[in-house]
Amino acid sequence: MRRRRFRLYSLRSSGINPSGFHPSQIPFYLILAPLVAFMLLPIIFIFSTAFKPLEELFAYPPRFFVVNPTLKNSRDLLSLMSISDVPVTRYLFNSIVVTLASMVASLFISSAAAYALSKKRFRLKQTLFAVNTVALMFVPIAVTIPRFLIIAKTGLIDSFLVHILPGLAMPVGVFLLKQFMDTVPNEVIEAAQIDGASDLQIYWRIILPMVRPALATMAILTFQATWNNADTSALYINIESLKTFAFYLSTLSATTAGANPVAGQGMAAAAALIMFLPNLIIFIFLQSQVMSTMSHSGLKG
């Protein structure tokens, strides 16, 4: 028995999820290193360009890495007016409001739906969950046109709500939350019912605290979808001051940003950095929660 345990331990350090370094891992590092470097390159490029002073942007031949970093690009960007006289900070403000509102709303709406699909008993439960699972393969971009017609009919054009409402129908979020809620034992809920807890109390006091990792994942997915969304502003918003920062970035092109194309590169990179950084920071904080949610992401087919 003793020998067997020793054997298992020694195998574990070289197999899946090892506890420490083992020479057998070297090939994996060697294969992963160039791939990871390639993935990292554009991101380093954004950082580097965003902090380049004007003379380095003009330098020929162009240098990849910044030598004397400066915050000038970001400062210029934030004091800039768009072609239609809307300050760039206004786009940024819109993005922040829209993203925060979407995150709060989608956490409540999706978790409530997931609670019903996971823990309540009703006749259509299996069917409705199956419908949501089919909707995982929904490609929003395919129905841009009917969506446009519907949004025009409902009078949502040019309203702030159009930034928020369509994104709240997020099948993958409900799916992940429901799968995670399935791991909450029914006994916990039955015990609470015996103590006289109402549905709302069970949802609020028991379920939500127990599925925090899935809520964190949901928050990240909503953040990414809303913060990066340029299409809504492009399609449904005609009033310039109601558009978002992602839209502003998507209208920039290397040649039109700012008065000078080369100086524009620096500001465009600064804008790209502003788009990217919040995503990265949030994910770093929540990554372990996301991974534990993904353990329950399986699709039975």
Next chain:
Amino acid sequence: MKAMGNSFRAWLHREGSAYTFLAPYAILFIVFIVVPVIAAVLLSFTYFDTIQFPQFIGLRNYITLLTQDDIFMKYVLPNTIEFAVIVGPGGYMLAFLLAWMLAQLPRLPRTILALILYSPSMTSSVTMAVVWQTLFSGDQNGYLNSYLLNLGLIQETIQWLQSPQYLMPIMIVVTLWSSMGVGFLAMLAGILDINPELYEAAAIDGMSSRWQEIFYITIPSMKPQMLFGAVMAIVGTFQAGAIGVALSGANPTPQYAGQLIVNHIEDYGFLRYEMGYAAAISVVLLLMVLFFTRLANRLFRSEEER
């Protein structure tokens, strides 16, 4: 009448609370997913120029699409298939292999490397087009041109994003770059969750190679995650269709080299206002997604459900 009222009340008592929790999501789901899909199908049988009421024309849109739309048959469909096959299954296998290799590493390096691989997917490559335009800029100030000139690999600058033969490969690289998303994380979690005893048992039974391990233990043990990853890969691939227009800055793309089905929809819908025809192309796109998802379903269905 009274009995009906009573049974309704009984139903309300029994299932009312479930539907109350479900209602807000269900309403949004119906308005923004179900109705648009139904509307796309209905509109696809009509002629609709957004001004007059849609006129029923039967299958004519589909017939035109299949028999008369030269651009669709000559460029859009082959481009879409090329793009989808490389980015879809290619990206998916890459995601699995990367996840599998990461799973062989200890926690800290694994987390850092996974973060780096995942971070491109946090950006939207369409929104980020301006960054790519700088990297692939066509003059000698463009980074790629400048390096290749320096290395002596090319003699004169190349208009990367405007030349038909380079646009598609660049679209594929850019999309693959940002495709290690939720599906990749799900597969990584799936691999890490496999009970290590399965590997022990196989080793005792004489399984020696890592490839055997992958095909006989890893993949069969995580079929649900494989399927989830596949669905995410398919959706991501078709959703990424706007990239060619974003990179080249024009719809249609230069000589239709990067024209994908999504761009064709926008071309007809928002540039020519032929909404009925655009809807027919949308339906074809949805059917393609459905077909590939069913295929993935076949491959990774869990045994007990067969």
